[in-house]
Amino acid sequence: MIFAASAALALAGCDGALPGSAGDSLDIPDVEPGDISEATMVDITRELSSDEFGGRMPGTEGERLTVELLTERFAAAGLEPGNNGSWVQQVPLVEITGKDFAPLTVSGDGVDLSFDFAQDWVGVTYQEQVETSIEESELVFVGYGIKADERDWNDYEGVDMTGKTAVILVNDPDFDTEGLEGTFNGKAMTYYGRWTYKYEEAGRQGATAALVVHDTEPASYGWNVVESSWSGPQAYAQRGDNAPQMTQMNGWLQNEVARRIVEAAGQDFDELAEAAKKPGFKPVPLGLTMSTSFRNDIRTFQSQNVIGVLPGSERPDEYVLHTAHWDHLGRCTPAPDGDDICNGAIDNATGTAALVALAEAHAKAGAPKRSLVFLAVTAEESGLLGADYYAANPVFPLSQTVGGINMDAFLVAGPSKDVTVVGPGKSRLDDFLNKALDLDGRVATPNPNPEAGYYYRSDHFAFAKRGVPMLYVDGGEDLVEGGREAGAAVAADYRDNRYHGPKDEFDESWDWSGVMQDLQLFYRIGRMLAESTSWPNWVEGDEFKATRDESCAAGEGC
Numbered sequence: 001m002i003f004a005a006s007a008a009l010a011l012a013g014c015d016g017a018l019p020g021s022a023g024d025s026l027d028i029p030d031v032e033p034g035d036i037s038e039a040t041m042v043d044i045t046r047e048l049s050s051d052e053f054g055g056r057m058p059g060t061e062g063e064r065l066t067v068e069l070l071t072e073r074f075a076a077a078g079l080e081p082g083n084n085g086s087w088v089q090q091v092p093l094v095e096i097t098g099k100d101f102a103p104l105t106v107s108g109d110g111v112d113l114s115f116d117f118a119q120d121w122v123g124v125t126y127q128e129q130v131e132t133s134i135e136e137s138e139l140v141f142v143g144y145g146i147k148a149d150e151r152d153w154n155d156y157e158g159v160d161m162t163g164k165t166a167v168i169l170v171n172d173p174d175f176d177t178e179g180l181e182g183t184f185n186g187k188a189m190t191y192y193g194r195w196t197y198k199y200e201e202a203g204r205q206g207a208t209a210a211l212v213v214h215d216t217e218p219a220s221y222g223w224n225v226v227e228s229s230w231s232g233p234q235a236y237a238q239r240g241d242n243a244p245q246m247t248q249m250n251g252w253l254q255n256e257v258a259r260r261i262v263e264a265a266g267q268d269f270d271e272l273a274e275a276a277k278k279p280g281f282k283p284v285p286l287g288l289t290m291s292t293s294f295r296n297d298i299r300t301f302q303s304q305n306v307i308g309v310l311p312g313s314e315r316p317d318e319y320v321l322h323t324a325h326w327d328h329l330g331r332c333t334p335a336p337d338g339d340d341i342c343n344g345a346i347d348n349a350t351g352t353a354a355l356v357a358l359a360e361a362h363a364k365a366g367a368p369k370r371s372l373v374f375l376a377v378t379a380e381e382s383g384l385l386g387a388d389y390y391a392a393n394p395v396f397p398l399s400q401t402v403g404g405i406n407m408d409a410f411l412v413a414g415p416s417k418d419v420t421v422v423g424p425g426k427s428r429l430d431d432f433l434n435k436a437l438d439l440d441g442r443v444a445t446p447n448p449n450p451e452a453g454y455y456y457r458s459d460h461f462a463f464a465k466r467g468v469p470m471l472y473v474d475g476g477e478d479l480v481e482g483g484r485e486a487g488a489a490v491a492a493d494y495r496d497n498r499y500h501g502p503k504d505e506f507d508e509s510w511d512w513s514g515v516m517q518d519l520q521l522f523y524r525i526g527r528m529l530a531e532s533t534s535w536p537n538w539v540e541g542d543e544f545k546a547t548r549d550e551s552c553a554a555g556e557g558c
Contacts, residue, residue, distance in 0.1 A: 026428060026431050026432075026532070026534040026536060027532045027533045027534040028431060028432055028435050028528050028532060028534070029528055029531040029532060031524055031527040031528055031531065032365075033520055033523070033524070034358075034361035034362065034364075034365060034519075034520065034523035034524075034527070035361050035364050035365070036357050036358065036360070036361045036516060036519050036520060036523060037357055037360055037361070038512050038516055040073075040353065040356055040357040040360060041350070041353045041354065041357050041512060041515060041516070041519075042512065043353075044069070044073065044349070044352065044353035044356055044357075045345060045349045045350050045353045045506060046506045047069065048066060048069070048326070048344075048345075048349035048352060048353065049343040049344060049345035049349040049504075049505060049506045050343070050506070051341055051343070052065065053065050053066060053343075054330060054331070054341060055328050055329055055330040055331060055332070055341045055342045055343055055344060056326060056327050056328045056330070056344060056349075057233065057235075057327065057328070057329065057330025057331070058093060058095075058235050058301075058303040058327050058378050058379050058382070059093065059095055059235065059299065059301040059303055060330060062330065063303060063304070063327070063378070066326050066327075066352075067087075067088060067304050067306055067326075070087075070306045070326065070352070070355075070356070070376055071087040071088070071306060073356045074087065074306070074308035074356065074359060074374065075087075075308075077308070077356060077359040077360040077363050078310065078359070078360070078363030078364075079308030079309060079310055079359050079363065079374065080308065080309050080310070080311060081307070081308065081309075082307030082308050082309040082373060082374075082375070082395060082396075083307050083395050084395070087306055087307065087308065088304040088305065088306055088307070089304065089305040089307055089389075089390060089393075089395060090302045090303075090304060091237070091302065091303045091304060091305055091378055091379065091385065091386050091389045091390075092237065092238040092300070092302055092303075093235045093236065093237060093238060093300070093301055093302070093303045093378075093379060093382075093385065094128060094235070094236050094237075094238050094298065094299070094300045094301075095233050095234065095235045095236075095298070095299040095300075095301065096124065096125060096126075096128070096233070096234050096236065096296050096297070096298055097232065097233045097234070097296065097297040097299075098123070098124055098125070098132075098231075098234075098294045098295070098296055099294065099295050099296070099297065100294055100295045101117035101118075101123075101292070101293075101294040102117075102291075102292050102293045102294065103115055103116055103117070103292065104117070104120070104121050104123070104290060104291075104292040105290070105291045105292065106139070106261050106264065106288050106289070106290055107136070107288065107289050107291070108264070108265070108286075108287055108288035108289065109287070111264045111265075111288055113260065113261065113264060115253075115257050117294075118227050118231055118333075119254075120253070120254050120257045121211070121251055121252065121253050121254065121257060122226060122227060122230040122231060122251050122252050123209070123211075123230075123249045123250065123251030123252075123292065123294070124230060124234050124249070124250060124251065125248060125249050125250075125296060126236055126246050126247075126250065127246065127248060128298050129296065130295060130296055130298065131293065131294075131295050131296065132248055132249055132293060132294055132295075132296060133293040134165070134208055134209055134248060134249060134290065134291055134292055134293065135291050136289040136290075136291055137163060137164055137165040137208045137209060137289055137290050137291070138163070138164045138165065138285065138286075138288075138289055139164070139165050139167055139261065139265075139285075139286040139288045139289065139290050140159060140161065140164050140165065140166055140167065140283050140284065140285050140286065141167045141262065141267075141272055141276075141283065141284040141285075141286055142155045142156055142159075142161075142166045142167065142168055142202075142283045143155040143168070143169060143173070143272075143275075143276030143281045143283070144168065144169050144171070144172050144173050144192070144193070144198075144276055145166055145168035145169070145198040145201055145202060145210070145212075146172065146173075146184075146192045146197075146198075146201070147201055147204075147205075148192055151183050151184070152279070153173075153183065153279065155276070155281060155283060156201075156205050156283060157282060157283070158282055158283065159282075159283040159285070160206070161202070161205040161206045161207040162206040162207075162208075163206075163208050164207055164208060165207060165208055165209040165210070165211060165290050166202045166205070166207045166209070166210045166211070167211050167213065167253070167258065167261070167262075167286070168198050168202070168210060168211065168212050168213065169212075169213055169215075169218075169273060169276055170193075170195070170212050170213060170214060170215055170218045170219045171189060171193040171218035171219070171451060171453075172184040172189060172190055172192050172193035173276065173277040173278075174186050174187070174277065175187060175189060175193065175218050175451045176218070176451075180450070183279070185450075187450050187451050188450035188451065189450060189451050189452060189453030189456070190453075191453075191456050193218075193451075193453050194453055194456050194457070195212050195250075195252075196383060196456075198210060198212060199246075199247065199250040200244070200246075202247055202250075203244065203245045203246040203247050204244065204245055206245065207247050208247060208248050208249070209247050209248055209249040209250070209251070209290070210247050210249075210250050210251070211250075211251050211252065211253050211258075211290075212251070212252050212253070213252075213253050213255060213258040214226055214252050214253065214254060214255055215255050218451060220449060220451070220452035220453075221495065221499070221500075222496070223254060224333075224500075224501065225499060225500045225501075226252050227333055228329065228332040228333045228342065228500050228501055229329065229332075229381070229500055230251070230252065231332070231333060232329070232330065232331060232332055233330065234382060235303070235379050235382040235385065236382060236383070236385065237379075237385045237388070237389060238300065249292075261286070261288065262286065264288065265286035265287055265288050266287075267284065267286065272284060303327075303378040303379055303385075303386065304378060305375060305376065305377045305378055305386050305389070305390055306326065306375075306376040307373065307374070307375050307376075307395060308359060308373075308374045309371055309372065309373050309374070309396075310359065310362055310363055310367055310368075310371065310372040310374075311367060311371050312367060312368060312369050312370040312371040312372075312530065313366075313367040313368065313369055314369040314370075315369050315370050315371075316370075316371045317371070317400055317557075318370040318371065318400055318402055318557060319370065319371050319372075319373050319396045319400055319401045319402060320370055320371070320372050320373065320401075320402050320403065320404060320526055320529045320530045321373045321375060321401055321402075321403070321404030321405070321463070321468070321470075322355055322358060322359075322372065322373065322374050322375065322404060322405050322407070322522075322526060323375045323376075323377060323387065323404060323405070323406045323407070323459045323460065323463075323470075324348055324351035324352050324354060324355050324375075324376055324377070324406070324407045324408065324459070325348050325351070325352070325376070325377050325378070325379075325380030325381070325386065325387070325408065325458075325459055326348070326352045326376045326377070326378065327344075327348075327377075327378050327379055327380055327381055327382075327386070328342055328343070328344025328347065328348070328349075328381060329342035329344065329381055329500060330342060332500070332501070332502065333501070333502075334502065335501065335502040335503060339502040339503070340502060341502055342500065342501060342502055342504065343502070343504055343505050343506070344504055345504050345505050345506040345507075346409050346410065346411060346412070346494065346498065346499075346504050347408070347409040347499065347500070347504060348380070348407075348408055348409050349506070350407075350409060350410040350412070350515065351407040351408050351409060351410065352376055354407045354410065354515075354519055354522070355374045355375075355376055355407070356374075357519060358374070358519065358522060358523055358526065359372075359374045361523055362523070362526070362527065362530075365527070368527060368530035368531050369530060369531050370402060370529070370530040370531070370532075371396075371530075372526060372530055373396060373401075373404075375387075375390065377390060377459055380408075380458070380459055384458070384459055384461060384462050386459075387459035387460075387461075387462035387463070388462040390462070391462040391463050391466050391468075392466075397555055397557065398463070398466055398467065398468050398551055398555075399551045399552055399554065399555025399557045399558060400555060400557035400558075401463075401468050401557070402469075402529055402532075402535055402536070402557075403427070403429050403468060403469040403470060403471070403529060403536055404460070404463065404468065404469075404470050404471070405470070405471050405473070405522050405525060405526060406458055406459055406460035406470055406471070406472050407522065408458045408459065408472075409474075410475055410515045410518060411474075411475050411490060411491060411494060411514075412507075412510040412511060412512060412514070412515055413475065413479060413486075413487060413490040413491075413511075413514055414479055414480065414481055414511045414513060414514045415479070415480045415481075415513050415514045415517050416442070416475060416476030416477065416478055416479050416480060416487065416514055416517070417442055417443065417476060417478040417479075417480060418442055418443045418444065418445045418476035418477070418478045419437070419442060419443075419444055419445070419473050419474065419475060419476045419518065419521065420444075420445050420446075420447060420448075420473065420474040420475065420476055420477065421433070421444045421445065421446055421447065421471075421472075421473055421474075422447045422454045422455050422472040422473070422474060423447070423454075423455035423472060424444065424446045424447070425539065426464075426469075426538060426539060426542050426544070427469035427470075427471075427536060427537065427538045427539060427542065428469070428534075428536035428537055428538075428539065429469050429470070429471045429525075429529075429536050430471075431536065432471075432525050432528050432529060432532075432536065433471060433473065433521075433525060435524075435528065436521050436524040436525050436528065437521065439524060440517070440520065440521055440524070442476070442517075442521075444473075445476065445477070445478070454472070455472065458472060460472045464544050465544065465547070466547060466551070467538075467544055467545075467547035467548030467549075467550070467551045467552075468548070469536055469537065469538055469544075469548070471525065473518075473521070473522075475514060475515070475518050476514075477490075477491060479514075535552075535557070535558045537549075537558075
């Protein structure tokens with residue numbers, strides 16, 4: 001994932017105010033700057049994103065090379081194996097590759113429409129079946145596809161979805177408001193706005209298929225990203241015998257395709273979309289059916305998280321976590337020049353390299369009082385699978401994990417006057433961030449695109465939803481050279497031309513000074529947490545605080 005904004009930042013309508021210290025004072029020690037190697041960043045980013053690594057798809061030769069590189073560099077940095085003498089944690093996955101896609105056809109009284117795979121729609125299955133075939137499944141427009149009892153909202157009220165296909169709007173009902181007030185937090189996306197939730201809920205409702213209508217602004221990425229991410233091999237966590245109910249197919253529709261379908265049903269798409277924003281919306285059967293089919297190649301395999309630890313000198317059973325995902329998309333939709341390797345240099349060879357560079361710097365400085373854990377996780381691009389597997393099966397108890405920092409995609413844009421905080425004001429980790437920023441002479445800018453739901457789109461979320469306070473901080477856009485206009489241009493260029501595509505490649509001419517500036521910030525925060533006696537919690541009223549409190553009460557940490 002990459003935080004990308006295409007316009008100058010505006011503080012109005014952001015995630016929320018960045019808090020200063022509040023409540024009980026925290027022990028936030030002073031720390032000296034770290035000796036962080038730019039050569040490490042350059043060399044590892046270059047190697048991980050080379051064609052030899054093939055785009056680092058889990059379960060491929062690229063994974064083997066990546067794990068080998070990381071274990072060698074973690075050991076050389078001075079870390080110890082983090083999983084009871086092993087550098088790796090096995091993560092059981094299944095890879096399903098769709099092929100031989102029939103058109104998606106829509107039929108009804110006087111209606112006969114046909115849409116081509118990739119150009120008009122994409123679809124995958126999470127079921128381990130060699131053939132997916134959907135015949136004349138009734139289409140039902142279900143608004144935003146949300147059932148949230150605590151918000152008195154049910155887009156499925158009064159309809160039995162058994163055997164039917166849900167047509168669902170992206171994001172959540174009040175995404176286009178200016179402020180942060182509303183049933184679904186106004187402009188700031190909730191988890192109900194994520195496609196992961198929408199597919200899960202459609203499955204719980206008994207739907208045969210779920211199709212999300214793509215729209216660039218509320219999705220926060222173009223159709224090119226959908227096409228490249230949802231074609232080719234798709235990895236999932238093996239679900240076991242007691243898996244939750246799921247659809248036969250989940251997918252996306254081009255916006256214009258959805259409009260044609262709704263129009264053929266005698267409905268007005270914009271009117272339906274507007275009605276779906278209001279309380280009391282009821283699902284609308286479209287009186288049309290959908291059919292398609294495709295075959296699936298299925299492969300089960302073990303992927304790997306890579307874990308290194310620098311044991312603490314005084315409290316080694318208290319842990320500070322650093323996370324980054326090592327995987328990318330492998331081979332994907334070719335560029336016009338025929339290049340089909342999604343190298344993932346920015347996303348996320350840079351973050352993976354940062355784990356090694358920070359590990360080296362902390363080891364050079366000597367062991368802090370608490371243990372430092374460096375966790376390179378697999379299958380983030382497939383839905384945070386490696387992080388979620390670790391968080392569900394932690395090597396180090398979550399109740400003894402103080403908190404952590406997630407690093408996902410450093411835009412190499414030069415030094416900035418700020419950093420972008422995704423999800424500010426959620427935990428007392430912000431106090432550590434604020435002190436580190438003061439020492440660095442920079443400021444924090446809240447996420448200018450809260451409607452994009454970035455807080456739910458990277459590996460920290462797997463830990464946050466289980467109660468562990470996690471910081472997610474992106475590089476700033478107020479560049480020293482060119483200001484916010486230049487920063488926004490760099491972000492937009494990456495989003496439009498490289499993100500999740502074959503041109504996310506290493507460039508020998510990159511200016512790494514801004515990345516090194518950000519790494520120094522992360523070093524300070526990690527070191528402060530590791531030397532501190534405090535256990536920063538979520539703020540009162542945050543959705544994750546109750547989970548943390550329960551975890552702490554049951555464990556020996558916190």
